[in-house]
Amino acid sequence: MTNSNKKIRKLEDSVIRLIAAGEVVEGPSSVVKELTENSIDSGAKNITIEIKNGGQDYIQVADDGEGMSTDDLLLCTNRHTTSKIFEASDLEEIHTLGFRGEFLASLAAIAKLSILTKHVNSAQAFNLQIGPIINNKFQSLSLRDLQKKQRTQGTTIEVFNLFSDIPARKSFMKSPKSDTSKIIELIHSFRLASPTVKFTLKQDRQILFQTQGVLEKQSESKNIFNGLIQVLGKDTAKNLIEIKISDKKALIEDQPWIVSGWIGKPSESRPTRQHQYFLLNGRLIKSKILSNAIEQGYGTFLARKQFPIAIIFLTGSPKNVDVNVHPAKLEVRFRDENLIFSLITELVKNTLMNQGVSFSPITYKKDELTVKNKTETINIVQKPLLRTNSEVISPKTTTASVSEMKITKDSTEALSEIVEEIYDPMVDIYDESTTKKKGGVLSMNHVIKKSAVKNLQPVAQFRNLYIIAEDPENPYNLYLIDQHAVAERIALEELLRTKGSSDEKIDRNEKSSSKREIRRQKLLVPLTVNLSPQSMDTFREVKSLLLKFGYRGEEFGTNSVLIHSLPLFFGRNRLLRHSKGKESLIQDFRNILDSVSKGLISDHSPLEVEIAKLIACKNSIKAGDYLDHDEMVRLLKKIADADFPFVCCHGRPAIFEINNKEIDKLFWR
Ligand SMILES: Nc1ncnc2c1ncn2[C@@H]1O[C@H](COP(=O)(O)OP(=O)(O)O)[C@@H](O)[C@H]1O
Ligand SMILES: [Mg+2]
Incomplete structure (x- = not known):
C-alpha cells in the first residue's frame, strides 16, 4: 500500500x-x-x-x-x-x-x-x-x-x-x-x-x-519439599541447603521481603537455569534480577556455564512489585531492585559460607555421564564404588554388586576411562568438554564444617595430586585433598583481599609484606610475551587489574608485552623457588589474556574476579607437583585460615571428608 x-x-x-x-x-x-x-x-x-x-x-x-x-x-x-x-x-x-x-x-x-x-x-x-x-x-x-x-x-x-x-x-x-x-x-x-x-x-x-x-500449614513445607523431590530427583533434593531470613531480622531491619527456600550446593549446578524457581507471593515468575543475584551469591563457587539450583519464595506486600509488565505475567518489576538484589546475594553467600560444603564420595549417576561405551559401563557406574550413606552394606550385597559388575576386559577399561574423565584434575579446566561432564557427578551426603579442617596434618601425598590428611585431635575422619583445587582457592582469596594499587613504590619496596597488597617479584630481565591482536586489546583493557594482582606489564611494539614483575603470593613463591621455566611463565600470561579475550570465563562474577581466578589458577601448586612434608604442612595450614577452602575457583570439589565408619564398612568391620 x-x-x-x-x-x-x-x-x-x-x-x-x-x-x-x-x-x-x-x-x-x-x-x-x-x-x-x-x-x-x-x-x-x-x-x-x-x-x-x-x-x-x-x-x-x-x-x-x-x-x-x-x-x-x-x-x-x-x-x-x-x-x-x-x-x-x-x-x-x-x-x-x-x-x-x-x-x-x-x-x-x-x-x-x-x-x-x-x-x-x-x-x-x-x-x-x-x-x-x-x-x-x-x-x-x-x-x-x-x-x-x-x-x-x-x-x-x-x-x-x-x-x-x-x-x-x-x-x-x-x-x-x-x-x-x-x-x-x-x-x-x-x-x-x-x-x-x-x-x-x-x-x-x-x-x-x-x-x-x-x-495444615505445618505440612506445607514438607509438601513443597516432596514436590522438589519430584522435580529434581531425590539425590539432588536431599542435597539442597535451606535458606531463610529469620523473621526477627526482617522485622529489625524493616525488610519489605521475607525470603526463604532452598539452594543447591555448588557442585549440583546445572548447565541451564531450568531449575531456578521463583515464587513471588504464590506467583511463579521468571526474573533475571533474581537469577543474577543468586549467581553473584555463589560467585567463584560456580563453574563457567553452570547455574545453581534455587527455589526462592519471596513474600511481601504486593505494593512493592509491579506484576503488570508482561502479558503472560511471567516477568515482574520490583520497586527496589537494588535492595532485593543485595538481599538475595548476601543471603546466598552467607548460607554457603556458614554451611560449609560437603562433597562426599562417591555415587555415580549414570544418566549424567556421557560415555562412548554405554552398554558396557552402565552396569558398573550404577553401583556405588564407595558408599557413605548410613545404610549398611552387608557382605552379601557387596558380593552381589561385584559379580554384577561383570568385569570383563572391556568394561574395566571403560571404567577407568570414566574415572579418569571425571577425576583427572590435570585436564585443563577451561576445556569445554570437561566442564560439561562435571556437574553433579558426585553426590554429597554430609557437610564438612569449617572447624573440621582447622588442624589438618599430612599423612601422605598420592599420585602428586592429592594429599591424604588427618586431624590428630579427631582421629575418626580421613581427608582427601586436591592439592591444586585448594591451593587455587587459597590463592584466589589472597588475591581478592588485595587493595588495588598502581603505585610504583611497591616495586621498589619488594619486602614490604603489607597484608593488603600483593607482593611482586621484580624481574631482572623483563619477559617478552607475543600476543594475538585480540589478546593485545584485552591486555590494554585489563592492564590495571593485572597490575593490581601483581603483573606489571607494558606494551612493547605492536603485538607484544614486556612483563616487569610477577605476583608473589602463596603458591607462586614455591613455583619460583623451583624455578619454573621462563617459557611456562610466558605461557601462563598468554593463557590468562587468551581466556579473557576468547570469552572463556564465567559470567557469574565481575571481570576483576575472573582475572583473579585465572591468575590464581595459573600460579598455584599444580596437579602433578611433588610436595614435600613441609610444603604439605604449609598448604594445610593455609586451609585452616581460608574463608572457604571446599571448592576450587571453578566450583570443583577440593576436600573430601571420609568417616572411619565408612572406611570400616569397606572392610566389613
Ligand atoms: N476456573 C474459574 N473459576 C471461577 N471463575 C473463573 C474461572 N476462570 C475464569 N473465571 C472468571 O473469568 C474471568 C476472566 O478470566 P480471564 O480471562 O483469565 O481473566 P483474569 O484471570 O485476568 O481475570 C475471571 O476474572 C473470573 O472471574
Ligand atoms: Mg486468568
Whole structure:
C-alpha cells in the first residue's frame, strides 16, 4: 500500500482478539498455565488437568473453586472482563494471579471452548460453548446461549484443537512430546507455589501424576519439599541447603521481603537455569534480577556455564512489585531492585559460607555421564564404588554388586576411562568438554564444617595430586585433598583481599609484606610475551587489574608485552623457588589474556574476579607437583585460615571428608 492510500480505520473486534491472542496464547502450556491460575484464583483445592496430544488436540482444566454465576459466565469471554480488579488503583496492589481479563477472550478467538460451571450459590450448572473466531461473531451472549447441565461446585474448561483454524500459528507448534514435558514441569512448579492444592495431571485419561495437597500449614513445607523431590530427583533434593531470613531480622531491619527456600550446593549446578524457581507471593515468575543475584551469591563457587539450583519464595506486600509488565505475567518489576538484589546475594553467600560444603564420595549417576561405551559401563557406574550413606552394606550385597559388575576386559577399561574423565584434575579446566561432564557427578551426603579442617596434618601425598590428611585431635575422619583445587582457592582469596594499587613504590619496596597488597617479584630481565591482536586489546583493557594482582606489564611494539614483575603470593613463591621455566611463565600470561579475550570465563562474577581466578589458577601448586612434608604442612595450614577452602575457583570439589565408619564398612568391620 502506498502512502497516498493510507487511511486509519478501527480494527474489527475479531482482529483485535486475534492480535491479543498471539500475545497471551503461546501454546498448550501457556493455556494450561492461565487456566490453572484461574482455578487457583477461584479458591480451588482440587485441580485436574487433562491433555491429549500434548494439549494440541485437547486441554481440560477442572476445579472445585467457587464457580461462576450465569452473569459472569456470559461475560467471562468478553475482552477486558475480570472479577479481580475494579479500578486503576487496584493495579498497584494485585493479590490474584490473573487481573488482565483477557485470557479467556483471547483463547476463545483461536480455539473452540466449552465452559461448564456451577456457582457456589447456585443449584444449577451451566455450559457455554464458544469460539473460535472463524465460526463465531462474538455478538453479545444471552441466557439462551447457555445450556443447563449437572456438575458439583466448580468450573471445567475444555479447549479443543488449539490454533487449528489459524494455520500460521499451527505450523509453529512444537512437538506434542515437548509440550507434555513443559506442562509437567509447569504443574510441578504450581505445586511449589500452591502446596495446599491437590493437582492431578492426566494424559489420554491416564494419570501422569498427582500431588498431595495439604491443608495444615505445618505440612506445607514438607509438601513443597516432596514436590522438589519430584522435580529434581531425590539425590539432588536431599542435597539442597535451606535458606531463610529469620523473621526477627526482617522485622529489625524493616525488610519489605521475607525470603526463604532452598539452594543447591555448588557442585549440583546445572548447565541451564531450568531449575531456578521463583515464587513471588504464590506467583511463579521468571526474573533475571533474581537469577543474577543468586549467581553473584555463589560467585567463584560456580563453574563457567553452570547455574545453581534455587527455589526462592519471596513474600511481601504486593505494593512493592509491579506484576503488570508482561502479558503472560511471567516477568515482574520490583520497586527496589537494588535492595532485593543485595538481599538475595548476601543471603546466598552467607548460607554457603556458614554451611560449609560437603562433597562426599562417591555415587555415580549414570544418566549424567556421557560415555562412548554405554552398554558396557552402565552396569558398573550404577553401583556405588564407595558408599557413605548410613545404610549398611552387608557382605552379601557387596558380593552381589561385584559379580554384577561383570568385569570383563572391556568394561574395566571403560571404567577407568570414566574415572579418569571425571577425576583427572590435570585436564585443563577451561576445556569445554570437561566442564560439561562435571556437574553433579558426585553426590554429597554430609557437610564438612569449617572447624573440621582447622588442624589438618599430612599423612601422605598420592599420585602428586592429592594429599591424604588427618586431624590428630579427631582421629575418626580421613581427608582427601586436591592439592591444586585448594591451593587455587587459597590463592584466589589472597588475591581478592588485595587493595588495588598502581603505585610504583611497591616495586621498589619488594619486602614490604603489607597484608593488603600483593607482593611482586621484580624481574631482572623483563619477559617478552607475543600476543594475538585480540589478546593485545584485552591486555590494554585489563592492564590495571593485572597490575593490581601483581603483573606489571607494558606494551612493547605492536603485538607484544614486556612483563616487569610477577605476583608473589602463596603458591607462586614455591613455583619460583623451583624455578619454573621462563617459557611456562610466558605461557601462563598468554593463557590468562587468551581466556579473557576468547570469552572463556564465567559470567557469574565481575571481570576483576575472573582475572583473579585465572591468575590464581595459573600460579598455584599444580596437579602433578611433588610436595614435600613441609610444603604439605604449609598448604594445610593455609586451609585452616581460608574463608572457604571446599571448592576450587571453578566450583570443583577440593576436600573430601571420609568417616572411619565408612572406611570400616569397606572392610566389613
Ligand atoms: N476456573 C474459574 N473459576 C471461577 N471463575 C473463573 C474461572 N476462570 C475464569 N473465571 C472468571 O473469568 C474471568 C476472566 O478470566 P480471564 O480471562 O483469565 O481473566 P483474569 O484471570 O485476568 O481475570 C475471571 O476474572 C473470573 O472471574
Ligand atoms: Mg486468568
